[in-house]
Amino acid sequence: xxxxxxxxxxxxxxxxxAVCWVLFAAMAVGITALSHGVDRYAxxxxxxxxxxxxxxxxxRPAHRVVRPHGYLVVxxxxxxxxxxxxxxxxxxxxxxxxxxxxxxxxxRISLAFLGLxxxxxxLGSWVRQGWSGxxxxxxxxxxxxxxxVGVLIGLWARAVVEQSSExxxxxxxxxxxxxxxxxxxxRQGAAEERxxxxxxxxxxxxxxxxxxxxxxxxxxxxxxIDPGRSARQLVSxxxxxxxxxxxxxxxxxxxxxxxxxxxxxxxTLQRIVERFAEDTxxxxxxxLADLDFDQQTRIALLRCTQESLANVRKHARxxxxxxxxxxxxxxxxxEVTDDGTGFVVEASTGFGLDGMRKRLAELGGRxxxxxxxxxxxxxxxxxxx
Numbered sequence: 001x002x003x004x005x006x007x008x009x010x011x012x013x014x015x016x017x018a019v020c021w022v023l024f025a026a027m028a029v030g031i032t033a034l035s036h037g038v039d040r041y042a043x044x045x046x047x048x049x050x051x052x053x054x055x056x057x058x059x060r061p062a063h064r065v066v067r068p069h070g071y072l073v074v075x076x077x078x079x080x081x082x083x084x085x086x087x088x089x090x091x092x093x094x095x096x097x098x099x100x101x102x103x104x105x106x107x108r109i110s111l112a113f114l115g116l117x118x119x120x121x122x123l124g125s126w127v128r129q130g131w132s133g134x135x136x137x138x139x140x141x142x143x144x145x146x147x148x149v150g151v152l153i154g155l156w157a158r159a160v161v162e163q164s165s166e167x168x169x170x171x172x173x174x175x176x177x178x179x180x181x182x183x184x185x186x187r188q189g190a191a192e193e194r195x196x197x198x199x200x201x202x203x204x205x206x207x208x209x210x211x212x213x214x215x216x217x218x219x220x221x222x223x224x225i226d227p228g229r230s231a232r233q234l235v236s237x238x239x240x241x242x243x244x245x246x247x248x249x250x251x252x253x254x255x256x257x258x259x260x261x262x263x264x265x266x267x268t269l270q271r272i273v274e275r276f277a278e279d280t281x282x283x284x285x286x287x288l289a290d291l292d293f294d295q296q297t298r299i300a301l302l303r304c305t306q307e308s309l310a311n312v313r314k315h316a317r318x319x320x321x322x323x324x325x326x327x328x329x330x331x332x333x334x335e336v337t338d339d340g341t342g343f344v345v346e347a348s349t350g351f352g353l354d355g356m357r358k359r360l361a362e363l364g365g366r367x368x369x370x371x372x373x374x375x376x377x378x379x380x381x382x383x384x385x
Contacts, residue, residue: 023095024051031087043087046078050092057103068103072113075099079117083124093121093146097153107155118147199303199355207310208244212237214313215279236279265298266290266325269305273323276309285322291332297383300359301325301334304367307352308336308379316340316377331365331384339376345369356381 024047031043053071075096082092100117104110121143219233266288277284293301305323312318318340325334348369356379357367364384371377 020054020095021051023091024054027091027095030091039085039087043082043085046081046085047092050075050078050096054099068105069109069113072100072103076113076117076120080120080124083121084127086125093117093143097146097149111151114147114151118143195358198351199359205244205247207306208240208247210310210314211240211279212244215240233279236275239275264290265293265301268298268302269323269325272302272305272309276313276321280313282312282318283320285320287322287324287326289326291325291327293332296363297332300363300365300383301332301381303359304334304356304379304381305336307356311350311352312336312338312340312377315343318376327385328382329385331382334381336379337376342371342373342375342377344373345371 028044028047031040031047053074057068057071079093097114100110100114104113125143215233215237219230219237222230222233269288270286273284273286276282309321309323312321316338318338320339322335322337324336325332327333353367353369360367360381360383365382368380368382369377370380
């Protein structure tokens, strides 16, 4: 993947390469104008070899016709020759200083080639001039100044490039991490929504269908013995089916959040308990305080009551049930008890109890289940005030 730093670096290289060609041309003109005889042609040949290798390296990098280090070797030789000929070697040195950093694979290799170029340049000048004042005044001092500036600029530029590359890499990793985090949040949100819908379906539609099945079986069994009771059970089946249809429409269309019916919590729970008593024939003791709650608390209390009574219907084989809703100093309590067969709480793996715990936990509440085989069951839901 191409980063912004890579694109900027490539653009800078193209601009510098264009400048190099202009300066190569200017040096060729200078050599032609200032040199004479054999020195002119030798200098032009050396400059031409550098330009040719650079052109091949710049235009055909994928074919590896000229490798970067090979080009640097040619450049060092050309500098030595031009220094010996005393023709534009300083200009070529300054023009090509960035190439040592561009084509050296590591800072150590770049400095090594730069050192070879420096030594070669001084050696060429010394062979031609000897230990003269001109050699020390122009060649040595000028070359060392150029090299020192080139080293400082090269190390600085390489550090900037490395920092830019590292910054671009970190930005790319951050963007990738953010994308992964967003995807994880979406998956988590989808999973939580599926769990919420499963809980709603379990606490509403599934319980209604279970009631319809039980009532239908009882009505069919009592048709010949007690037709009046069977007729009442058929009416209950019809009412439960209509409620289930309304619940399904609300779940699909979100007409009312959570499907909580209007009216006080006490009135809603009273209707649920009366329907339960009518359908099952059990004795139900009710104590419901008329309290006002927010929508989430209303839904939680409603669903916990429905689930608890459904468990009594399906599993408890009880004769008496108690439902108490009261406000305590620490919050509101909903208690559902029965005198049925009971069960081992630790061995329970049902979806209903787990769903109630999660509903209450979302409101900062808790569910306490107390039961043992033969001793009935007590369900206590507590929601902080």
